[in-house]
Amino acid sequence: MIEFIDIVKKFNVGTPDETTLFDGFNLKIEKGEFVCVVGSNGSGKTTMLNLLCGSLPVDSGKIVLDGKNITKMNEYVRAKYIGRVFQDPQKGSAAKLTILENMALADNKNKRYLLTPAINKKRMDYYKSLLEECNMGLENRLDVQVGSLSGGQRQALALVIANMSDIDILILDEHTAALDPKSSERIMQLTDMFVKEKKATALMVTHNLRYAVEYGTRLIMMDKGRIVLDKAGEEKQNTKIDDILYQFNQISIECGN
Amino acid sequence: MSSVLACMDVFLRDGLMYSILALGFYISFSILDFADLSVEGTVLLGGVSYSLLVCKGVNPWLAVIVAFVLGSLAGCVTGLLHVKLKIRPLLCGILVSTALISVNLVLAVVGNGGSFNGEGALSTISFSRNDPTVLRTFPASLIPDKTGAFNLRELITFLVVALIFKWILDWYLKTKNGLLLRATGCNEQYVSMLAQNPGRSKITGLAISNGYAAVAGALIATSRANANQGMGIGMIVIGLASVIIGLSLFGKLRFLKPTTMVILGSIVYQACLAIATYLGVPSAYNKIIMAVLFTVALVFSNSIKKGASKA
Numbered sequence: 262m263i264e265f266i267d268i269v270k271k272f273n274v275g276t277p278d279e280t281t282l283f284d285g286f287n288l289k290i291e292k293g294e295f296v297c298v299v300g301s302n303g304s305g306k307t308t309m310l311n312l313l314c315g316s317l318p319v320d321s322g323k324i325v326l327d328g329k330n331i332t333k334m335n336e337y338v339r340a341k342y343i344g345r346v347f348q349d350p351q352k353g354s355a356a357k358l359t360i361l362e363n364m365a366l367a368d369n370k371n372k373r374y375l376l377t378p379a380i381n382k383k384r385m386d387y388y389k390s391l392l393e394e395c396n397m398g399l400e401n402r403l404d405v406q407v408g409s410l411s412g413g414q415r416q417a418l419a420l421v422i423a424n425m426s427d428i429d430i431l432i433l434d435e436h437t438a439a440l441d442p443k444s445s446e447r448i449m450q451l452t453d454m455f456v457k458e459k460k461a462t463a464l465m466v467t468h469n470l471r472y473a474v475e476y477g478t479r480l481i482m483m484d485k486g487r488i489v490l491d492k493a494g495e496e497k498q499n500t501k502i503d504d505i506l507y508q509f510n511q512i513s514i515e516c517g518n
Numbered sequence: 519m520s521s522v523l524a525c526m527d528v529f530l531r532d533g534l535m536y537s538i539l540a541l542g543f544y545i546s547f548s549i550l551d552f553a554d555l556s557v558e559g560t561v562l563l564g565g566v567s568y569s570l571l572v573c574k575g576v577n578p579w580l581a582v583i584v585a586f587v588l589g590s591l592a593g594c595v596t597g598l599l600h601v602k603l604k605i606r607p608l609l610c611g612i613l614v615s616t617a618l619i620s621v622n623l624v625l626a627v628v629g630n631g632g633s634f635n636g637e638g639a640l641s642t643i644s645f646s647r648n649d650p651t652v653l654r655t656f657p658a659s660l661i662p663d664k665t666g667a668f669n670l671r672e673l674i675t676f677l678v679v680a681l682i683f684k685w686i687l688d689w690y691l692k693t694k695n696g697l698l699l700r701a702t703g704c705n706e707q708y709v710s711m712l713a714q715n716p717g718r719s720k721i722t723g724l725a726i727s728n729g730y731a732a733v734a735g736a737l738i739a740t741s742r743a744n745a746n747q748g749m750g751i752g753m754i755v756i757g758l759a760s761v762i763i764g765l766s767l768f769g770k771l772r773f774l775k776p777t778t779m780v781i782l783g784s785i786v787y788q789a790c791l792a793i794a795t796y797l798g799v800p801s802a803y804n805k806i807i808m809a810v811l812f813t814v815a816l817v818f819s820n821s822i823k824k825g826a827s828k829a
Binding site (some may be wrong): 335336337338340341343344345347351352353354355356357358362363365366367369370371373374375376377378379380423 | 690692693694695696697698700701703704705707708709710711712713714715716
């Protein structure tokens with residue numbers, strides 16, 4: 262279970278541009294939920310993810326994961342429990358390494374990186390089977406440098422890598438936004454498959470309202486650091502795009518977008 | 519004809535000797551994308567510590583290892599300044615190399631048994647005829663000293679040392695730790711997501727690269743039969759130019775490992791300098807030739823990168 266408790270987050274503190282994004286933000290996410298988060302730009306979606314992952318510090322408040330207070334934990338320490346896929350496909354793997362090397366590194370997550378050979382030939386079939394699930398032909402290109410893959414392929418690889426270790430939380434930060442429609446469709450199907458397979462708690466930020474309605478078990482809409490809509494269970498399943506589109510337009514009109 | 523061979527002898531020797539420095543730069547500059555200026559200090563630190571130990575009769579190979587360890591420690595300081603105190607790479611290098619000027623001077627003066635009253639008089643450590651350098655002890659002593667114009671023993675010893683350090687680096691880069699280092703250089707965020715501290719990886723890389731620089735310093739001192747305080751000057755240009763020339767000149771040859779390319783780059787660079795001397799360019803022009811060669815290498819590698827991104 263993830264809990265945000267009385268979170269306060271300000272930006273540009275001490276300058277005339279000081280803005281308060283979160284002022285007493287609270288959110289509770291149950292284990293195994295697949296939460297889709299929508300909202301206009303600047304509503305605090307990505308900031309919420311950054312606070313959870315430790316990429317940004319909170320000003321006050323607590324973040325609790327399964328009863329553990331992780332507020333003060335370093336980003337790389339929290340990463341033990343978290344798998345993350347970014348909007349930028351380049352962030353999810355190391356460009357100068359081959360697919361095989363990237364997967365070998367990810368395979369060792371939560372173990373120590375000692376002076377032992379990085380690549381274990383016995384694991385190759387396992388890597389290939391993971392890549393086959395993506396259906397992008399990556400399984401035959403293990404020795405290709407990741408930098409030469411397309412955005413969709415790299416994002417699929419990032420998704421596989423994020424799911425290779427035992428994670429409690431899967432963070433998806435607008436991870437289809439930089440892809441063409443066909444690739445993003447494929448990545449969404451893969452995401453759904455991984456979430457169901459792993460039974461991890463998933464948190465997906467998206468600008469695509471259709472994905473938000475189609476996928477996931479809970480839907481949250483954010484505006485100016487507050488939650489303005491929160492549907493779960495049956496209520497979420499019965500939600501139509503038009504319902505949230507109306508609400509979304511209301512927010513956007515207020516913002517002047 | 520004999521002067522051509524003598525010229526070859528010089529650039530092969532220098533190329534091999536500086537190739538270890540270049541391998542160090544390959545780690546910091548190419549893999550970690552960290553422009554490390556502390557090398558000017560660590561080359562000298564290696565030269566001074568090695569020379570001191572050899573003059574005291576310590577086994578020279580042990581002295582090389584001590585030089586490596588001291589260089590690595592200096593590299594750790596550079597890394598810690600950057601990672602813990604968030605100081606920019608260029609400044610970290612300047613700080614460490616500046617501090618090392620004093621360290622080296624004190625080491626040399628004290629090691630020579632001098633005091634600080636007669637300033638600078640003893641800051642150069644020279645080997646006497648019988649000091650057991652790596653060239654004068656087993657196993658190098660088994661090789662004939664000279665054949666014709668070639669200083670065979672020196673060439674073979676330096677070649678073997680360069681190859682050993684190349685193989686160690688090749689091996690390291692294939693371990694889990696080495697792969698993590700390479701990942702740190704291209705994507706720190708990715709390393710964080712693997713639940714690893716990218717800062718630690720950077721410090722490791724800088725420690726190894728400065729250790730390599732110090733070993734190069736030990737070989738330079740061996741070859742020149744002394745370690746003087748001016749030894750470190752110009753090392754950044756030599757190291758970086760070798761790496762860039764090596765990787766851009768031989769980059770297309772897929773069957774070569776990058777470490778091999780760097781060693782070849784170092785030899786090519788020294789060959790250019792030796793040829794200039796051979797053609798009668800006065801040695802006062804050496805540094806300007808170095809700078810021009812470096813510029814050419816930079817432009818060349820940029821145009822290759824552009825070509826690659828277009829394709």
